Amino acid sequence: MERAIIIQNLTKxxxxxxxxxxxxxxxxxxxxxxxxxxNGAGKSTLIGILxxxxxxxxxxxxxxxxxxxxxxxxxxxxxxxSVLQPPxxxxxxxxxxxxxxxxxxxxxxxxxxxxxxxxxFAYFELEEFRNVQAxxxxxxxxxxxxxxxxxxxxxxxxxxxxxxESVDVISIGRMKAIIRKLKENxxxxxxxxxxxxxxxxxxxxxxxxxxxxxxAYLDSKSRRELQKDSSLSExxxxxxxxxxxxIEALDWL
Amino acid sequence: MFKLFSTLNAKLWWRxxxxxxxxxxxxxxxxxxxxxxxxxxxxxxxxxxDVTMAQQIYPWITPDIQLFANFVFVNGLWLTQIFxxxxxxxxxxxxxxxxxxxxxxxxxxxxxxxAGFFHPINFLFQxxxxxxxINMSQxxxxxxxxxxxxxxxxxxxxxxxxxxxxxxxxxFSQVGAVILTLVLFFILLSIYVDYTPYFVSPESAADALLGxxxxxxxxxxxxxxxxxxxxxxxxxxxxxxxxxxxxxxxxLAANTKAALLTPPQSSSTVQKKSQLAGFIRWLGHEGGKxxxxxxxxxxxxxxxxxxxxxxxxxxxILGDGTYIIGVFLTLIPVIFLMVMLTNMFGFENRELLxxxxxxxxxxxxxxxxxxxxxxxxxxxxSIVLIMVPVFIVSLPVMIQxxxxxxxxxxxxxxxxxxxxxxxxKKIEEVSVMSVSNPVLPASITFTSVFIVTILGxxxxxxxxxxxxxxxxxxxxxxxxxxxxLMKKLKSISVPFKKKVIPRLWNEL
Numbered sequence: 001m002e003r004a005i006i007i008q009n010l011t012k013x014x015x016x017x018x019x020x021x022x023x024x025x026x027x028x029x030x031x032x033x034x035x036x037x038x039n040g041a042g043k044s045t046l047i048g049i050l051x052x053x054x055x056x057x058x059x060x061x062x063x064x065x066x067x068x069x070x071x072x073x074x075x076x077x078x079x080x081x082s083v084l085q086p087p088x089x090x091x092x093x094x095x096x097x098x099x100x101x102x103x104x105x106x107x108x109x110x111x112x113x114x115x116x117x118x119x120x121f122a123y124f125e126l127e128e129f130r131n132v133q134a135x136x137x138x139x140x141x142x143x144x145x146x147x148x149x150x151x152x153x154x155x156x157x158x159x160x161x162x163x164x165e166s167v168d169v170i171s172i173g174r175m176k177a178i179i180r181k182l183k184e185n186x187x188x189x190x191x192x193x194x195x196x197x198x199x200x201x202x203x204x205x206x207x208x209x210x211x212x213x214x215x216a217y218l219d220s221k222s223r224r225e226l227q228k229d230s231s232l233s234e235x236x237x238x239x240x241x242x243x244x245x246x247i248e249a250l251d252w253l
Numbered sequence: 254m255f256k257l258f259s260t261l262n263a264k265l266w267w268r269x270x271x272x273x274x275x276x277x278x279x280x281x282x283x284x285x286x287x288x289x290x291x292x293x294x295x296x297x298x299x300x301x302x303d304v305t306m307a308q309q310i311y312p313w314i315t316p317d318i319q320l321f322a323n324f325v326f327v328n329g330l331w332l333t334q335i336f337x338x339x340x341x342x343x344x345x346x347x348x349x350x351x352x353x354x355x356x357x358x359x360x361x362x363x364x365x366x367x368a369g370f371f372h373p374i375n376f377l378f379q380x381x382x383x384x385x386x387i388n389m390s391q392x393x394x395x396x397x398x399x400x401x402x403x404x405x406x407x408x409x410x411x412x413x414x415x416x417x418x419x420x421x422x423x424x425f426s427q428v429g430a431v432i433l434t435l436v437l438f439f440i441l442l443s444i445y446v447d448y449t450p451y452f453v454s455p456e457s458a459a460d461a462l463l464g465x466x467x468x469x470x471x472x473x474x475x476x477x478x479x480x481x482x483x484x485x486x487x488x489x490x491x492x493x494x495x496x497x498x499x500x501x502x503x504x505l506a507a508n509t510k511a512a513l514l515t516p517p518q519s520s521s522t523v524q525k526k527s528q529l530a531g532f533i534r535w536l537g538h539e540g541g542k543x544x545x546x547x548x549x550x551x552x553x554x555x556x557x558x559x560x561x562x563x564x565x566x567x568x569x570i571l572g573d574g575t576y577i578i579g580v581f582l583t584l585i586p587v588i589f590l591m592v593m594l595t596n597m598f599g600f601e602n603r604e605l606l607x608x609x610x611x612x613x614x615x616x617x618x619x620x621x622x623x624x625x626x627x628x629x630x631x632x633x634x635s636i637v638l639i640m641v642p643v644f645i646v647s648l649p650v651m652i653q654x655x656x657x658x659x660x661x662x663x664x665x666x667x668x669x670x671x672x673x674x675x676x677x678k679k680i681e682e683v684s685v686m687s688v689s690n691p692v693l694p695a696s697i698t699f700t701s702v703f704i705v706t707i708l709g710x711x712x713x714x715x716x717x718x719x720x721x722x723x724x725x726x727x728x729x730x731x732x733x734x735x736x737x738l739m740k741k742l743k744s745i746s747v748p749f750k751k752k753v754i755p756r757l758w759n760e761l
Contacts, residue, residue, distance in 0.1 A: 051610050077612035088607035092549045105611040
């Protein structure tokens with residue numbers, strides 16, 4: 001099977017504190033991959049590294065069959081897009097200026113761009129915010145706008161960091177539908193989340209990241225086996241030691 | 254609760270002190286001490302110098318001249334107070350968080366207003382007024398009027414300044430047009446009116462101006478301190494001032510409260526037209542985007558306008574020496590550089606992370622931003638090229654001044670570029686309250702003026718016999734500075750990646 005991402009022995013520290021420890025991970029192409037882990041596990045740092053924003057100390061990363069290094073950086077970036085948490089927008093730009101700017105930067109300005117934007121804005125009910133500056137949008141609309149921009153870039157690999165945070169239920173459903181459609185079209189999707197329900201129904205393969213280490217890799221087959229007897233939440237608790245965090249300790253409450 | 258409030262703000266202030274800010278604080282303190290010394294000296298002279306005794310040393314001092322000096326002083330102090338009164342309420346965005354931890358909004362409002370009143374600069378002005386006016390007063394009741402008047406004066410200045418800042422940030426074009434018209438008027442006035450009689454001797458100045466000064470705002474202070482001696486007058490003044498203070502206090506509290514409770518982005522407004530496309534066309538995608546962010550900051554335009562408004566009339570009125578002309582003209586490119594380059598990576602801190610994800614080389618992004626900033630500075634400062642030949646006739650001196658301005662600008666460019674990497678700081682969200690959080694803090698502006706003044710000694714003073722050697726030295730220094738700057742620009746993306754990006758990421 002082709003791999004969208006191959007990570008080998010990746011190490012990253014902030015000062016003396018290691019955030020990612022000798023991490024190894026393969027993400028299959030054309031699938032929806034979920035990386036779950038508690039707060040501070042290193043999920044966002046990993047996305048930062050994979051999207052080329054952060055440097056790393058040691059290890060090797062291959063994205064879409066190209067090694068992530070200085071010479072391949074631009075080629076790799078052409079085929080990836082991301083929606084970070086909180087979403088990054090150009091605050092003084094209006095929604096339409098923002099979308100068009102992103103497409104121009106990716107040199108992806110098809111003739112029917114305006115039609116595509118209109119249909120996406122209509123789908124996500126962003127039409128009324130077309131000429132509103134990003135800084136004036138609500139957090140849900142910001143997330144949807146960032147998602148729209150990522151779609152219009154037509155990436156081969158899409159990174160979604162906590163994609164459904166602050167988004168209303170209807171829009172979450174619509175985003176999920178789009179993610180599934182992207183997968184059908186061959187796009188690889190990399191989702192990180194600390195909310196297990198988000199990834200449970202959407203993702204094919206799941207990895208559990210805790211304190212900078214991959215504790216488990218559950219492909220769709222092994223997940224089916226395991227989830228016969230227990231929920232993803234219970235599986236997660238087996239790997240991430242939660243015994244020290246007992247409610248009994250809070251008897252003063 | 255006040256203890257919590259004080260501890261929070263003391264910690265915020267202490268932790269904000271780093272690198273360049275400490276230097277700025279020191280320079281600013283020196284400046285304030287100079288001002289304090291000046292004002293105190295004048296007050297002591299005006300209050301305690303006996304005219305007859307002083308006449309033995311300076312025979313030209315007459316009671317009229319002393320009165321004239323008093324009037325000039327009160328008006329000068331009042332105008333300085335208008336310019337320097339700080340209307341900020343500490344770090345409102347941080348203090349606002351206290352509301353979430355149970356601090357009542359009314360209490361926090363009062364604390365912030367109290368802190369604003371006791372800001373060292375504001376406090377100094379109250380101190381000067383009280384020292385001057387109370388010493389002139391003849392009865393405790395008159396002293397009470399003085400105290401109330403000083404309080405009301407602070408409140409009125411604060412309230413009006415607040416409204417002016419809000420008004421001007423929203424209606425830049427109208428305010429800009431009015432200010433420019435006024436400046437033009439004064440320039441024409443300075444050309445066509447002969448000021449010589451006013452400067453020939455204090456006597457002629459007093460003769461010509463004393464009558465007019467009775468109608469100046471400063472006279473009200475003088476009158477209250479020296480001539481408001483009737484009981485009825487004093488009682489009426491006290492009642493009127495108390496009512497005034499009550500309403501001003503209410504107004505200040507309402508402003509602070511509104512700023513505390515109004516989120517930075519209050520409503521969504523539809524924007525059909527924008528200059529973004531034009532900026533991108535001229536300065537490139539990243540350069541245009543960066544300039545658009547600077548241009549959209551509420552105070553950039555005002556800051557740049559003030560640059561011209563203050564610098565050019567000063568040269569016209571005071572510019573009778575190469576040094577003064579050089580120093581003032583240098584302020585134009587320096588302020589442009591500071592507005593455009595200071596905090597280059599903090600203007601749209603988080604947004605920069607998005608730009609870094611584009612399939613474009615980081616080196617290209619960073620260089621395009623800096624090139625755009627320099628281009629804007631060059632265009633904005635081109636007036637210097639015209640102004641030097643207007644004021645300086647001699648060709649060698651003209652060349653020397655030009656080279657001097659370039660030298661100081663290059664020094665600042667080096668410094669600001671380094672500082673934008675090392676002293677990276679995110680600009681706080683602009684809320685209603687942070688109208689007093691302009692692009693350049695006053696301390697940085699004063700520090701820069703100080704540095705320009707010192708560097709000006711080496712560049713603008715003309716040694717006629719050695720002028721060509723001086724010019725040669727300036728050329729060499731400029732070439733060296735330019736060469737090292739280009740080298741720095743070439744490798745600027747390296748420290749950017751190492752220092753700025755991790756901080757940007759941490760803020761995410």
